[in-house]
Amino acid sequence: MDCCVAADREHAVEVVAQVYERIKIQQPLLLVHCSSLPPSATTQLAQSLLSEALRALNVALSVMNQQPSPAPATPTSVVVKAERQLLSSSSPSHGAAPDPGEAIPSTARRGKRRRTTVEAGGKTSSWAGLTSVPYEDGYEWRKYGEKRxxxxxxxxxxxxxxxxxxxxxxxxxxxxxxxxxDPPVFQVTYNNKHTCNNSCTTTAANSSERVISTNPLIINGHHRAAVNNVKQEEPPAVLPPLVEASSALAFDQSFPIGMQQLQQQPCGTARDYHGRHTPSTTSSCISGDSCCDGYYSAGGDMAPQMAAEEASPGEDFLHDLELFLLCDSFKDY
DNA sequence: CTCATTTGACCTGA
DNA sequence: TCAGGTCAAATGAG
Structure with missing residues (x-):
């Protein structure tokens, strides 16, 4: 009997720990997106919700671990792992204050100037996270260097x-x-906030009348074309319905580990070295809808997917957050 | 032809 | 001086 209770407790602790870990790991990326969006009650609410969830989970873990339980080691190690992996949690919400002027001189000057990071300067916004799909964060990136x-x-x-x-x-x-x-884990470090967001988001919003995301182009599967053609035109602005179904697409992209590792890893590992396909191709492998499909199906539970489809587009960021957390916990089982 | 990636060189901060 | 970050010419794909 006791052993069953203990096993249950251990299981519960593990579940909580895993969710905690995932939120903790991905929170910075979410904050990246949130900080890019126009401040709204929704994003603020989402952020505070996340924080509260983290706190609650933390407390729950503490309490659970305090109870006489044979093996608190497992969850603890999980959490510790998360703590350790999460680099410089230089809380984007604080550090994200974009200071465009900060790094501008580097462009004004031809010199190859080393850009200071938050660790060094403490001023530029910089944050990091771990993911298995480092190229899928909702933004268009262009590779400019590689270094051992x-x-x-x-x-x-x-x-x-x-x-x-x-x-x-x-x-x-x-x-x-x-x-x-397998999948490989990448550490992604972001420096400086996207200042292109507004324009990108604006164009997307113009066409869809909805501020869907900070990721204007990742949505469809034609990044290459999108980048080339859209650079000076408007984004295709054809937002697939499935994508719209997830009001938190940008948010969604912030959760590469939780949401995408199950199926996207091969794309992620293909990464940069295949011609010009770095961010674009990988992104195309991973459009929001397929991501959700893979994710939910991996969870083996259709309910979340249905719920997600029911959600009206852009209506409820928080709902998606809840879904994410919910599904995320399902995924592991 | 255009544009993104590759890659070695260069620059800067520690 | 070293290590890390960036530049820009070369290269190649579409």
């Missing part, structure tokens, strides 16, 4: 916003593969 970093087995790839030339967007990121596990 000391003490790592894998090269680090450097990306800047595709629209840098058009909009002066200073957002950059670098992707560092951490291991060769």
């Amino acid at each position: 970093i000391n003490g790592t087995s894998f090269t680090r790839s450097y990306f800047r916003c595709t629209y840098k030339d058009d909009t002066g967007c200073l957002a950059t990121k670098h992707v560092q593969q951490k291991d060769s596990s």
